[in-house]
Structures are given as structure tokens and as C-alpha cells.
Amino acid sequence: MAEPLTGGAAAGGAGRTGAAARTSRAARAALRLAGLLARRALLLAVLLAAVFLAVELLPGDAASATSERGESAADLAHRRELLGLDRPVPERFWDWMTGLPTGDLGTSARGESISGLLDRPFPNTLMLGGLALLLTLTVSVALGGWAALRPGGAVDRTVSGAATGVLALPEFIVAVALVLVFAQWLDWLPAVTLTDGDGYPASWRMLVLPVVALAVPQIGWNTRIVRAALADEARAPHVETAVLDGLPRRRVLVHHVLPGAAPAIAAGVATSTGMLLGGAVVVETIFNYPGIGSVLAGAVADRDSPVIAGVVAVTGAVITGVLLLADLVRARESGGSL
Structure with a gap:
């Protein structure tokens, strides 16, 4: 009877060892995730400090930019004191940063809550950027x-050449061309965005041109990334085995090549998130879209560093979240860790 007991004890010990190993791996992954978040939070803090410093280097200040006509020097001095502009930049930046973890973005130079200023425009920008990102991923x-189905063929050369050409186009060039063709010549879509009573675009048709204008350059960028990732994965042994087994090319591409290329594709799409949100400022201006572009333009005119930093903070948080998702996809598909 000793032998079965010994075997059971050994099996139990192996089980406990396996559970301990899994717990240890999970703990290491959690630590690496925390470290990654800390590094990106530090990078965002440095960027926000640079925003405060850059606004400080601009001519004028928030007090003079938002002053009424005919205000005296004493009035301006009083306004500067109320806005805290008489204090050093590092002190003002630290005061603003201490409220950030609680969601307090501060008050604008005109006395408005910055969170209230972004309450409507930022969701509109997120909707615009999210639709552009979805279109970018799908088309890319x-x-x-x-192109990967026929490497080196006419389709591959055409797609790669067109992607390179489109990649070089700035968003405002694409936007102007779309307005000229689809709004002015063909009269299919509206050239400007009108809002409803809630501050959102009044019709889905008003989203088409801004979304396409944002997505086109990123489609060029990501198509090249997808094509290169698929080409690298196609040389993997399991893919070559599937081809030798006579599986159809589309099946090999969808079931064998694409999953392995997912980490590189996810990283490219995540990188495009920042470019899309940055390009949205220009595109929103062209199409009169009710997003953060107008808020940011007004804040720069007012030399209002807390508002500019608030826009950068919420945008940076979104980009950080998307990059983190891309890291998780890469870790999951590669079978490794962050």
C-alpha cells in the first residue's frame, strides 16, 4: 500500500509546484504591468510639464489674452494674481498635477471648469478617432x-505602391480634396458639421468626410505594416507545413498567418491612435467639427496652460490605454509576458 500513497503524494506535490509556478508567473506579469504603467505615467507627466513650459515661452500671458478692452495695468495685475500667474511655473504646475489623480483638471483663465469644457467636445473627438481607427484597421x-495572397504579383505591387503614396499625404490635404470632390463637385456629402441640441453631429453623413480624411494616411501606414507582418509570418515552419498540406491560400492566411502577425498589427494600430487624435485637431477645424480642436485653439489663443494640459492629459490617457491593450495582445499571442 505504500507505493500508491507515494505516487499520490508525488502527484500532489507536482500539482502544488505547478500552481506555485503559475502564481509566480502571474505575480511577475503584474509587476511588469505596473512598471509599464509607471513608465508611461512618468512620460505623460514630463509631456505635461513641457506643455506648461511651452505656453510660458509664448508672448503674452492668460491675463492679457483674456482681458477686456480698456482694462488698466492695475486690473491686469489683479487678474494675474487671481490666476496665479505671479507664482513660478513649477509651483503652478505642481498645484495642477496634484488635482489630476482625482479628475480635477482645474479652472480655465475665463473661470470655467476645464472638465466642463471637455465634457461634450472630447467624446465627439473620441467618436471621430474611434471610427477612423476602426476604418483603418478594417481596410488595412x-x-x-x-496583397499577401499573391506575393510579388500585380496586386501586391499596386497595393504597396498606393500605400506608400497615401502615407505621404497630410490629413489637411486629404480633407480639402474630399471636400472639393464629394461636397463641392458631386454634392454627395456636407462640407461642414452642424450640431443638434446636445452638441453632437446632427447626422451620420457629417461624420463620413472627417473620418475618411483622418483614416486615409493611417491606412497607408498600417497596410504596409500588415503586409510586412504577414510576409514575416508566412516564413514560419507551421505555415510552410500548411501550404505543403495543400490547404487553400485564404485558409492559410486567415487561420495560420494572420494570428501570428496579430502582435505586429496591434502595435501598428496602437501607434496610429496618437496620430489620429493629433490629426483630429486639424480635421475638426476644416469640417467645423465640435471636438477638442476648437477648445485647444481657443486655449492657445488665451495662453491658457491648464486647458492645454488638460487636453493633453485626457488624450494621453486614451493613447496609454490603447498602447497597453496592444502590449497585452502581443504578450498573449506570443505566449510570453509583458
Whole structure:
């Protein structure tokens, strides 16, 4: 009877060892995730400090930019004192940063809550950028996969060449061309965005041109990334085995090549998030879109560093979240850790 007991004890010990190993791996992954978040939070803090410093270097200040006509020097001095402009920049920046963890973005130079200023425009910008990101991912994967089906063929050369050309186009050039063709010549879509009573675009048709204008350059960028990632994965042994087994090319692409290329594709799309939100400021101005572009333009005119920093903070938080998701996809697909 001793032998079965010994075997059971050994099995139990192996089980406990396996559970301990899994717990240890989970703990290491959690620590690495925390470290990654800390590094990105530090990077965002440095960026916000740079925003405060850059606004300080601009001519004038928030007091003079928001002053009424005919105000005396004493009035301006009093306004500067009320806005805290008589204090050093590091002190003002620290006061603003201490409220950030609680969601307090401060008050603008005109006495408005910055959170209230962004309450409507920022969701509009997120909707615009999110739709552009979805369009970018869908079209890029479709074009990159289509080109990968016939490596070196006419489709591959055409898609790669067009992607390179589109990549070089700035968003405002694409936006102007879209307005000229689809709004002025063909009269299919509106050139400007009108809002409803809630401050949102009054019709889905008003979203089409801004979304396309934002997505086109990123489609060029991501199509090249998808094509290169698929080409690298196609040389993997399991893919070559699937081809030798006579599986159809589309099946090999969808079931064997695309999953392995997902980490590189996710990283490219995540990188595009920052470019889309940055380009949204220009595109919103062209289409009169009710997003953070107008808020940011007004804040720069007012030399209002807390508002500018608030826009950068909420945008940076979104970009950090998307990059973190891309890191998780990369870790999961590669079978490794962050």
C-alpha cells in the first residue's frame, strides 16, 4: 500500500509546484504591468510639464489674452494674481498635477471648469478617432491580406505602391480634396458639421468626410505594416507545413498567418491612435467639427496652460490605454509576458 500513497503524494506535490509556478508567473506579469504603467505615467507627466513650459515661452500671458478692452495695468495685475500667474511655473504646475489623480483638471483663465469644457467636445473627438481607427484597421487588414495572397504579383505591387503614396499625404490635404470632390463637385456629402441640441453631429453623413480624411494616411501606414507582418509570418515552419498540406491560400492566411502577425498589427494600430487624435485637431477645424480642436485653439489663443494640459492629459490617457491593450495582445499571442 505504500507505493500508491507515494505516487499520490508525488502527484500532489507536482500539482502544488505547478500552481506555485503559475502564481509566480502571474505575480511577475503584474509587476511588469505596473512598471509599464509607471513608465508611461512618468512620460505623460514630463509631456505635461513641457506643455506648461511651452505656453510660458509664448508672448503674452492668460491675463492679457483674456482681458477686456480698456482694462488698466492695475486690473491686469489683479487678474494675474487671481490666476496665479505671479507664482513660478513649477509651483503652478505642481498645484495642477496634484488635482489630476482625482479628475480635477482645474479652472480655465475665463473661470470655467476645464472638465466642463471637455465634457461634450472630447467624446465627439473620441467618436471621430474611434471610427477612423476602426476604418483603418478594417481596410488595412483587407488590403494587406489581399496583397499577401499573391506575393510579388500585380496586386501586391499596386497595393504597396498606393500605400506608400497615401502615407505621404497630410490629413489637411486629404480633407480639402474630399471636400472639393464629394461636397463641392458631386454634392454627395456636407462640407461642414452642424450640431443638434446636445452638441453632437446632427447626422451620420457629417461624420463620413472627417473620418475618411483622418483614416486615409493611417491606412497607408498600417497596410504596409500588415503586409510586412504577414510576409514575416508566412516564413514560419507551421505555415510552410500548411501550404505543403495543400490547404487553400485564404485558409492559410486567415487561420495560420494572420494570428501570428496579430502582435505586429496591434502595435501598428496602437501607434496610429496618437496620430489620429493629433490629426483630429486639424480635421475638426476644416469640417467645423465640435471636438477638442476648437477648445485647444481657443486655449492657445488665451495662453491658457491648464486647458492645454488638460487636453493633453485626457488624450494621453486614451493613447496609454490603447498602447497597453496592444502590449497585452502581443504578450498573449506570443505566449510570453509583458
